[in-house]
Each structure stands twice: as C-alpha cells, then as structure tokens.
Amino acid sequence: MAEVKVKVQPPDADPVEIENRIIELCHQFPHGITDQVIQNEMPHIEAQQRAVAINRLLSMGQLDLLRSNTGLLYRIKDSQNAGKMKGSDNQEKLVYQIIEDAGNKGIWSRDIRYKSNLPLTEINKILKNLESKKLIKAVKSVAASKKKVYMLYNLQPDRSVTGGAWYSDQDFESEFVEVLNQQCFKFLQSKAETARESKQNPMIQRNSSFASSHEVWKYICELGISKVELSMEDIETILNTLIYDGKVEMTIIAAKEGTVGSVDGHMKLYRAVNPIIPPTGLVRAPCGLCPVFDDCHEGGEISPSNCIYMTEWLEF
Amino acid sequence: MTQAEIKLCSLLLQEHFGEIVEKIGVHLIRTGSQPLRVIADDTGTSLDQVKKALCVLVQHNLVSYQVHKRGVVEYEAQCSRVLRILRYPRYIYTTKTLYSDTGELIVEELLLNGKLTMSAVVKKVADRLTETMEDGKTMDYAEVSNTFVRLVDTHFVQRCPSVPTTENSDPGPPPPAPTLVINEKDMYLVPKLSLIGKGKRRRSSDEDAAGEPKAKRPKHTTDNKEPIPDDGIYWQANLDRFHQHFRDQAIVSAVANRMDQTSSEIVRTMLRMSEITTSSSAPFTQPLSSNEIFRSLPVGYNISKQVLDQYLTLLADDPLEFVGKSGDSGGGMYVINLHKALASLATATLESVVQERFGSRCARIFRLVLQKKHIEQKQVEDFAMIPAKEAKDMLYKMLSENFMSLQEIPKTPDHAPSRTFYLYTVNILSAARMLLHRCYKSIANLIERRQFETKENKRLLEKSQRVEAIIASMQATGAEDAQLQEIEEMITAPERQQLETLKRNVNKLDASEIQVDETIFLLESYIECTMKRQ
Numbered sequence: 087m088a089e090v091k092v093k094v095q096p097p098d099a100d101p102v103e104i105e106n107r108i109i110e111l112c113h114q115f116p117h118g119i120t121d122q123v124i125q126n127e128m129p130h131i132e133a134q135q136r137a138v139a140i141n142r143l144l145s146m147g148q149l150d151l152l153r154s155n156t157g158l159l160y161r162i163k164d165s166q167n168a169g170k171m172k173g174s175d176n177q178e179k180l181v182y183q184i185i186e187d188a189g190n191k192g193i194w195s196r197d198i199r200y201k202s203n204l205p206l207t208e209i210n211k212i213l214k215n216l217e218s219k220k221l222i223k224a225v226k227s228v229a230a231s232k233k234k235v236y237m238l239y240n241l242q243p244d245r246s247v248t249g250g251a252w253y254s255d256q257d258f259e260s261e262f263v264e265v266l267n268q269q270c271f272k273f274l275q276s277k278a279e280t281a282r283e284s285k286q287n288p289m290i291q292r293n294s295s296f297a298s299s300h301e302v303w304k305y306i307c308e309l310g311i312s313k314v315e316l317s318m319e320d321i322e323t324i325l326n327t328l329i330y331d332g333k334v335e336m337t338i339i340a341a342k343e344g345t346v347g348s349v350d351g352h353m354k355l356y357r358a359v360n361p362i363i364p365p366t367g368l369v370r371a372p373c374g375l376c377p378v379f380d381d382c383h384e385g386g387e388i389s390p391s392n393c394i395y396m397t398e399w400l401e402f
Numbered sequence: 403m404t405q406a407e408i409k410l411c412s413l414l415l416q417e418h419f420g421e422i423v424e425k426i427g428v429h430l431i432r433t434g435s436q437p438l439r440v441i442a443d444d445t446g447t448s449l450d451q452v453k454k455a456l457c458v459l460v461q462h463n464l465v466s467y468q469v470h471k472r473g474v475v476e477y478e479a480q481c482s483r484v485l486r487i488l489r490y491p492r493y494i495y496t497t498k499t500l501y502s503d504t505g506e507l508i509v510e511e512l513l514l515n516g517k518l519t520m521s522a523v524v525k526k527v528a529d530r531l532t533e534t535m536e537d538g539k540t541m542d543y544a545e546v547s548n549t550f551v552r553l554v555d556t557h558f559v560q561r562c563p564s565v566p567t568t569e570n571s572d573p574g575p576p577p578p579a580p581t582l583v584i585n586e587k588d589m590y591l592v593p594k595l596s597l598i599g600k601g602k603r604r605r606s607s608d609e610d611a612a613g614e615p616k617a618k619r620p621k622h623t624t625d626n627k628e629p630i631p632d633d634g635i636y637w638q639a640n641l642d643r644f645h646q647h648f649r650d651q652a653i654v655s656a657v658a659n660r661m662d663q664t665s666s667e668i669v670r671t672m673l674r675m676s677e678i679t680t681s682s683s684a685p686f687t688q689p690l691s692s693n694e695i696f697r698s699l700p701v702g703y704n705i706s707k708q709v710l711d712q713y714l715t716l717l718a719d720d721p722l723e724f725v726g727k728s729g730d731s732g733g734g735m736y737v738i739n740l741h742k743a744l745a746s747l748a749t750a751t752l753e754s755v756v757q758e759r760f761g762s763r764c765a766r767i768f769r770l771v772l773q774k775k776h777i778e779q780k781q782v783e784d785f786a787m788i789p790a791k792e793a794k795d796m797l798y799k800m801l802s803e804n805f806m807s808l809q810e811i812p813k814t815p816d817h818a819p820s821r822t823f824y825l826y827t828v829n830i831l832s833a834a835r836m837l838l839h840r841c842y843k844s845i846a847n848l849i850e851r852r853q854f855e856t857k858e859n860k861r862l863l864e865k866s867q868r869v870e871a872i873i874a875s876m877q878a879t880g881a882e883d884a885q886l887q888e889i890e891e892m893i894t895a896p897e898r899q900q901l902e903t904l905k906r907n908v909n910k911l912d913a914s915e916i917q918v919d920e921t922i923f924l925l926e927s928y929i930e931c932t933m934k935r936q
Contacts (some may be wrong), residue, residue, distance in 0.1 A: 263787045281663070289712045327787045330760065330770040332753065335721050362656040362722070363750045366924075367917030368837070369758035373844035374918075382847065390847040391854040400907045 104128070112149065112160060118155050177204060181212045185222050185236050192225055192235030230320040265311060266324050271333055273297070273305050274358040296337070296355040299325060325356050335359050372399045403431055403481045406842040411484040413849045418487060419458055422447065426455040428478035430465060437474050440882055462516035466511060486641055488845065488919045493644050497558065504549040507531065509558070509639055517562050517636040520550060521591070549590050557678065560589050560640040593635055646682045648672075649927055653724065653743045656750075660722055664705065668713055669725065671698050672738055683934055685741040691732025707906060708735075722746060741931050748834050748928035755837060756805060763788055764796045768805065768828070776809060776825040795827060804836050838925045845918050852911040859904050866901060869893055 103283075111119055111127060120175065124136060143149040152159040184201045185193055199209050213236065216222045224234045274297055279296035303321040306312065328334040334356050341353040368374040372395040382388045390396065403411075411431055415424040429445050430436065436444075440453045456477060459465035465479050490513050498506035507527045512518055518526075524546045529543040553559045563582035583888045591811050650673040658666035675698055676687035704712075714736055718726040724743045729735035749772065757765035765788075770786050771777055779784075800806045811823040856863070869892050874888060893901075 227528075251648075260787075260789055262839050267787075287709055287712060288662075288716055292716055323785075323787065326785060327766065330766045330773070330786060333763070333771055339723065360659050361750065361754075362659050363747060363754065364659075365758060366751045366754045367919065367921040368751075368841055368844060369755055370917050371844055371848060371914045374755065374840070375846050379840065379843070384850060390850040393847070393851065396851055400910060 101135065101139055104135060105143055108139060108149075108160070110144060117159075117161070119160055121160075123155075124160075127151070175200070177208060180204075180213050180217060181209065182216060182221060185216075186238055188235075188237060190237060190241045192237035194233055194235055198236070261310070263324070263327075266306065267331075268326060269306065269311065270302055270321070270324055271311060271328055271358065274301060274328075274334060274356055278358045296357050299354045299356065302356065320355065325354075328356075332361055333358060371395050404839060404842070406839055406846060407481055407485070408432060410842050410849075411481055413846055414484060415489045417849070417853075422451055423455045423458050424652065426452060427459060427464065427479055430459075430477060431481050431484070435468070435476040435478035437476050441477070454562070468590065472705045485922075487841075488915065489644075489923070491916055492648070492919065493639065493641070496644060496647060497553075501553065503547055504531065504546055505553060508546070508550055508553060510638060512639045513557065517632065517638050519636055520547075523637065524550060531868060545834065550839065554590050554592050554637075557590060557640055557643045558642075559637050561591070562636040562638050564636065566632055593693075640799075642682050645923070645927070646677070648923055649740075649744070650677075652747055652924065653738070653740075656743070656747060657717075657722075658726060661716070661720070664703075665713055665717055667703060668695065668717070669711070669738065671695060671700065672725075672736065673696070676738070683931065685935070686726075686737045689728045689735040689737050691734050692734040694729070706931050707823065744924075744928045744931050745830070747924050748858050749830060751924050752805070752830065752833055752837065756800070759803075760799060762798065763792070764800060767793065767796055768800065771826050772830075776827045777821065780823055786828075801826070805830075805833055821842055831929065834925050834929055837931065840920060841918050841922045845915055845922075848911050848918070852908055855904060855907055855911070858902065861906075862897060862900060865897075866893055 100155060107128060108124060111124060115123070121136075124131075124140075128136075144151055144159075150161040152161055180202050181198060181204070184198050187193075195209060195213065198213075199206060204212075213222070217224070220239055222236050223239050224236055226234055250285070267275065277297050278295040281291050283296070284291060299318055299322050302320045302325065303316070306316065325334065325336070329336055336357075337355050338352050339355060342350060372393070373379060376382070376393075376395055378388050382390065382393070384390065408428060412424055412428045415427045417429075425445055425447065426441060430442060431627055433486070438449070438452065438456070441456075441515050442449045443897060445452070447455075456465060457571050459479070460467065460477075463480075465477050467475055469475050486773040493513065494506055494510050501508075504527065508523055511523055511526050517642055524543050527546050528541040528543055531546075532539075535541065550559070561584060563584035565582060605840060627669060630729050650670070653673065654666045654670045657669045667682070672687065672690055672695060675690055675694065680687045686770060692707075692714055695714070696707055699705075707930065711734065714725070714727075718727040718736065724739055724746070726737050726739050732896060749845055753765055753769060753772075756768045766786050767788070769781060770782060774781075774785075779794065782788075782797060783790045788796075797806070801808065806826050806828050809825040809827050810817070812818075813821045813823070868888060872889055876889065
C-alpha cells in the first residue's frame with residue numbers, strides 16, 4: 087500500500103503573482119513596508135520564494151531597499167526616476183544613489199569608491215557617463231583646490247564648498263575684504279568724530295558715537311563698492327575683523343523686536359576706539375625687532391658692538 | 403637669576419661703582435647668600451677690599467645681611483634692586499614734575515648716596531641750589547626742609563630701619579651684626595629739627611679740599627663743634643611709592659587714550675585719593691563714593707555733579723573695566739580695578755610688540771586668539787578673513803617665537819596626529835615673562851653699544867678734555883682772545899663733527915634704555931600682581 091502524499095499547492099504561488107502583490111502593497115504604503123508586513127499579507131508563501139520575488143523587483147529597479155532602525159524597508163521607486171535610469175546598469179544606479187544622498191555638499195570620488203566598493207577605473211567610467219547624461223556635475227571645492235566634489239546637476243552647491251561672498255572662483259578676495267574693512271572703519275571713525283565734537287553731555291556723546299550693524303550694512307550697500315549682494319552677517323564678520331584689529335569695540339544691547347536691525351531681541355553696536363597705549367618702549371629700540379636677537383652676544387659674529395641695525399638706527 | 407639679568411646687573415654695577423664692587427656683587431647674585439670669608443675666598447680678593455665693597459653695596463640697599471644660627475652673618479644680594487638703578491632717572495624726573503627743582507635734588511642725593519640723614523640732605527641740596535642761583539642769592543635751609551617734609555608726607559621718602567634702642571640692660575655680648583627694625587608708625591615721622599642756615603657757595607679754596615675726605619662718611623660736619631641733632635636717623639627713597647605713581651600714571655593715560663580728558667582726570671582724582679589708603683599690591687582700591695570724588699576734584703574743573711555721575715557710569719560700563727561700581731550708597735561707590743588695569747596694559751604691550759615685529763595681520767590673529775582663548779587653525783582663517791596660506795604661515799611664526807602655544811586634544815588614545823585637535827592659545831603670563839627676558843637682554847645690548855662707542859672715540863674725548871682744561875686755566879690766568887682761539891683750533895672741524903655725532907649717539911642710546919625700562923616696568927608689575935594673586 088503506497089501512501090499518497092498529497093502536496094498541497096497553495097494558491098498564488100506563481101512568482102509573478104507574488105511580485106505584483108508586493109508592488110500593490112508598496113503602493114498602499116508609500117513610505118515603505120517591512121518584511122514583516124509582506125509576511126503578514128501572504129502567510130502561506132515561504133521565505134525563499136518571497137526573497138526571490140523581492141530580489142527580482144530590486145534588480146528591475148522597481149523597488150528601493152532602505153534600512154531603518156527596525157529592519158529593512160522596501161519602497162516603491164519613483165517611476166520617473168526609474169525611467170531615467172533605464173539605460174544604465176546596476177553600478178551606475180548605485181553611484182547615482184550615493185551622489186544623490188550627498189545632497190548639496192557633494193561627495194568626493196574617493197568616498198564614492200569606499201561606499202560602493204567598485205574599482206577606480208569603473209568609477210571614473212561611470213562618472214564620465216553620468217556627466218555626459220547631464221545627471222551630475224563636478225564642483226571645485228574651495229578648501230582643497232585639487233579636489234572635485236560631485237553633486238546632482240540641478241542642485242545649488244553649498245556655501246561651505248564655494249566659500250560664500252568672499253570667494254570668487256575659488257579665490258579668496260583679500261583686496262575686497264581689505265577695502266570693506268577700511269570703509270567700515272572710516273564710517274565708524276567719522277561717526278565718533280562728529281559725536282566728540284558735538285560737546286554735549288557725555289552720555290549722549292557716547293551713545294551717538296555708536297553705530298548698529300544695520301546702519302553699517304546700509305552704508306556699505308549704498309556705497310556700492312560690492313558687486314555681490316552682502317548680507318548683515320557678512321558685514322558683521324567684517325566688523326569682527328576690525329575688533330580683532332583693535333580699532334573697534336562692540337556692545338550688545340537689548341532691543342525691541344520691531345526695531346530695524348534687531349536679531350532675536352538684541353542689537354550689536356560698534357564704535358571706533360583708540361589704542362590704550364602708544365607703541366611700547368621695547369619696539370623703539372632696534373633690539374626689539376631684531377631677527378637675529380638670539381644669536382647676538384658680545385664677542386660673537388653678531389654683537390652689539392658691530393650690530394648693523396644699531397648703526398643704521400643711530401644714523402637717523 | 404637668568405643669564406640676561408646677571409649680565410645686566412654686572413654692567414650696571416660696573417658703570418656705577420667700579421670693578422671690585424661689580425665682582426663681589428655679581429658673585430653674590432650668582433651664588434645666593436654667603437658669609438664674608440667665603441666671598442673673599444671664592445672671588446680671590448683680599449678681605450679688606452671685600453669689606454669695602456660690601457660696605458658700598460649695603461649703603462645702597464643692594465645687599466642685605468642676616469645673622470644665622472651659630473653667629474654666622476650671611477650677605478645676600480637683591481638682583482631686582484640692582485635693576486632699579488636703570489630707573490633712577492625716571493624717579494628723579496617724576497619728583498621734578500611734582501616738587502620742582504628742590505624735590506628733584508633731594509631725591510637725587512638720596513638715590514646717589516643710598517641713605518642720608520635729613521640734615522645732611524638739606525645742607526647738600528641747599529649748597530647745590532645756591533650754586534645755580536644768581537650772585538648774591540642763597541637758598542634757605544627752611545625751604546629745603548619744607549620740601550623734604552612734604553616728600554615724607556606723601557611717602558616718597560621713608561626712614562631706614564635702624565638699630566633698636568635696647569631698654570633692658572642686657573649684659574651679654576653684642577651680636578655680630580645688628581638686626582635693624584623699623585616701626586610702622588615711625589616710618590614717616592620727621593624728627594623736629596631746627597635747621598637754620600643758608601646754602602654756601604663752593605669756593606675754590608683750601609677749605610673745600612679739607613672738607614672733601616670727610617664727605618664720604620654719612621655723618622659729616624664742617625663744623626666739628628656741633629653734634630648732628632638727628633644722628634642715626636637715615637632716610638632712603640621709597641621706590642614702591644614711585645612705582646605706585648608710575649602705575650597710576652599709566653592707568654590715567656590709558657583712560658585718556660580710550661575716552662577723553664575729563665574721564666582721565668576723574669580717574670586721576672580717584673587714584674590720588676587712594677594713594678595712602680590702599681596698599682600697592684591690592685587688587686582694588688578702597689570704594690570711593692561719588693560725593694567724595696566730587697569734593698576732591700581739582701579746583702579748575704567745574705563740572706556739575708550730574709555730569710560727574712554720568713562720567714562715572716560711563717567709566718563703569720566701559721568694556722575696559724578699569725572702574726567698577728561696588729555699591730549705591732553715597733551716590734554710588736566706585737572702585738578702580740588695579741589688577742585688571744595692569745593685565746590690560748600688559749596685554750596691550752604684547753599686542754604692540756607683535757604688531758611691530760610681525761605686521762598688523764599677525765596682530766589681528768594674535769588678538770583673535772586672545773579673545774577666543776582656544777581656537778583651531780581653520781577657524782582662525784575664517785574669523786580673521788585672511789587667506790589660508792598666509793594665516794598658517796603667521797601662526798607658525800608666532801608659535802616659533804613663543805608668543806603662542808598649542809593645546810592638543812586627542813580623539814583617540816594613541817594621539818595620532820591626523821586624529822587630534824590642535825588648538826592655538828596665548829598664555830599671557832608666560833609670554834610676558836619671555837618678553838621681559840628679551841627686554842633685559844636688549845638693555846644690556848644698548849649699554850654695551852654705548853660703552854663701545856665711547857671706547858672707540860676715547861682718544862678724541864681725552865683730547866677734547868685736555869683742550870678744555872687748558873682753556874679754563876688760561877681764562878683763569880687772564881689770557882688774550884687770540885691765544886684762546888689758537889687753542890680751540892687744536893680740535894679740527896671733522897673732529898668736532900665726530901664729537902657731535904658721538905654725543906648724539908650716546909644720548910640716543912641712553913634715551914632708548916629708559917624707554918625699554920618703561921616696558922620692563924609694565925611687564926614686571928603685571929607679573930608681580932599675578933603671582934601674588936595665585
């Protein structure tokens with residue numbers, strides 16, 4: 087007597103069916119579904135068949151595989167994007183993915199290599215391909231001039247890459263900064279002068295010698311020496327350099343929200359000041375500025391008796 | 403003591419006191435406190451000479467002595483006191499501005515002689531002043547005494563510690579060296595002397611020649627019959643008080659530079675009021691009420707009370723923080739923040755040196771690091787708006803000259819350089835010390851150059867001195883003009899030119915020494931007050 091083993095064939099075991107079901111589920115949950123959800127939907131399908139179906143969908147580029155803190159998520163891929171990549175192969179898609187993730191800061195080619203584990207030659211070929219298809223672009227970074235970062239074509243590069251208002255074509259504009267520096271200082275100086283000459287009581291004199299950062303910003307904009315649009319933060323960085331030059335001091339006062347130029351309820355005021363001591367005694371002697379000071383001793387090659395700097399200085 | 407300081411001390415001692423004193427002095431500075439015999443043996447000089455040298459040094463307060471156990475007396479040199487010799491011209495000039503010629507000569511005599519009794523000082527100064535006055539007029543002792551008393555009242559001159567009067571009749575053997583004591587209250591107590599007399603003109607007669615050898619001893623009388631009324635009470639210049647005055651001057655001028663003249667006058671009044679009441683090393687002056695300040699303003703300044711209050715508020719609010727408000731009674735109590743003021747002045751000195759040596763961009767970076775306390779290299783470039791390459795170069799240069807230091811913060815335990823944060827920071831105290839050392843060496847260089855210039859032209863100087871002596875003697879014996887002219891022509895025109903240049907150079911070097919000494923004063927005051935605070 088032979089026992090008949092009946093293999094119960096569950097319905098919907100067709101792989102294509104499984105895939106379609108999964109796609110439907112993804113459309114239902116556009117944020118992504120976990121493996122658990124698929125299992126719940128189709129409990130009668132074995133794990134292996136499920137895996138095969140998912141892999142097929144991934145390779146066809148219809149599903150996106152994401153990782154979340156709960157596990158793996160499957161998400162339906164944007165159909166338009168899926169169309170774009172039709173002509174490319176897997177590797178290119180991978181590289182594109184990595185670049186897209188880098189956002190507007192861009193990503194360096196070596197980092198792409200690390201993330202994708204592809205060899206260098208492959209990466210270069212793919213990058214050239216993508217560039218010719220106008221999907222990505224290369225932007226030169228300001229920090230290291232040899233480095234090129236890649237980002238999506240239509241993205242605006244971030245400020246840290248191009249350097250902002252002070253950089254034009256990756257070059258730091260020192261003269262521009264210097265000119266702005268001097269102009270701001272002159273403005274503050276003349277304001278302090280007029281305040282001093284008004285000879286009113288000291289409180290008013292002092293308060294009128296202050297200028298808020300907003301006033302300075304307006305003055306610079308009206309001067310029109312800058313081709314680039316400058317924001318108030320830019321002007322504040324310039325004024326900070328004046329503080330580090332010791333020519334200007336700053337105070338912060340509380341201001342009502344409505345007043346012009348106040349940020350978060352306070353305003354920065356700047357005032358031109360004089361240094362508190364004249365150049366000190368040591369630098370009036372040649373020894374104070376001497377570059378070979380440490381080598382100088384009596385009886386040596388360089389000594390006070392035959393010091394050429396002293397001779398020149400005595401002849402003034 | 404550092405090498406530079408010892409070198410400078412040796413130059414100063416040699417210039418002012420001679421070879422033997424220099425040898426003994428430098429030996430004591432180098433080796434610390436030593437007894438008499440050891441000094442004589444180590445330096446190889448005879449005991450007699452060592453005694454004389456020590457006498458000179460003790461008279462000038464450069465060496466102090468102490469009796470140790472077993473009756474051994476040890477002598478110790480004060481290196482910092484020796485360096486004060488550089489500042490004598492500044493002390494004398496200050497007294498001149500405050501008390502005119504009489505005060506100037508009093509302080510000059512005290513500094514040159516170390517210690518003197520009041521009667522001796524008065525007599526000397528009167529004689530000197532009479533010399534410079536017109537014929538027929540003489541300087542009255544009373545006027546000089548008055549100035550002397552005023553100097554003592556403002557604490558510029560103080561009494562030296564003296565031998566205590568033994569009340570108990572202790573028959574034991576006298577100690578090998580007296581221990582000098584001074585009572586706090588007695589330090590500024592002027593004995594009641596009635597010095598009557600007038601200054602004498604120095605006449606070129608034998609009378610003077612006999613008086614000269616006696617001049618060396620501290621108590622001397624041309625008139626042997628009268629005993630000195632204030633024998634044993636010696637006076638010396640109070641250098642701490644002068645230093646306080648210099649510090650006040652520096653603070654007032656800083657306020658004048660930052661604000662205006664009136665504010666600096668107010669600060670000067672406040673400092674003057676706290677001259678006697680605050681000790682020189684206190685961090686704050688005593689609180690002064692706004693009413694008191696108003697009453698003590700100098701007569702010429704008529705500003706209203708309101709305006710004074712406004713100025714005081716402005717001073718208290720200023721970012722400089724020299725003046726602080728400590729309370730509201732009496733119209734507002736204000737103090738002057740002395741330590742903060744000294745720190746600001748020292749920092750300004752450092753900034754000035756960096757600016758002159760390395761350029762204004764470097765100065766910008768230096769101030770930036772000072773303000774931010776610790777900062778990374780990348781941030782320096784961003785804040786200072788200086789191109790990266792140049793900023794890096796300047797940071798490294800300042801680092802190599804020890805104006806800045808690096809603080810490492812490792813990310814990994816193996817301190818790998820690529821995974822460590824490097825922060826730049828400025829330690830003001832150590833930078834000030836480094837600069838001070840440089841100042842000492844600079845002054846030593848300037849003195850050496852001056853001596854070199856003088857030595858180079860020694861022949862010429864001697865010749866000109868001979869010519870002058872000949873002319874003077876010929877004038878005394880009544881020679882004709884033609885002969886005088888002939889003698890004068892012995893010095894040719896180029897030689898005269900050379901002499902002129904020499905004089906100019908020596909003056910310039912001298913002036914430069916005094917200027918560097920100003921820097922030394924600021925840095926030393928700052929270091930002293932910071933060390934006391936710690």
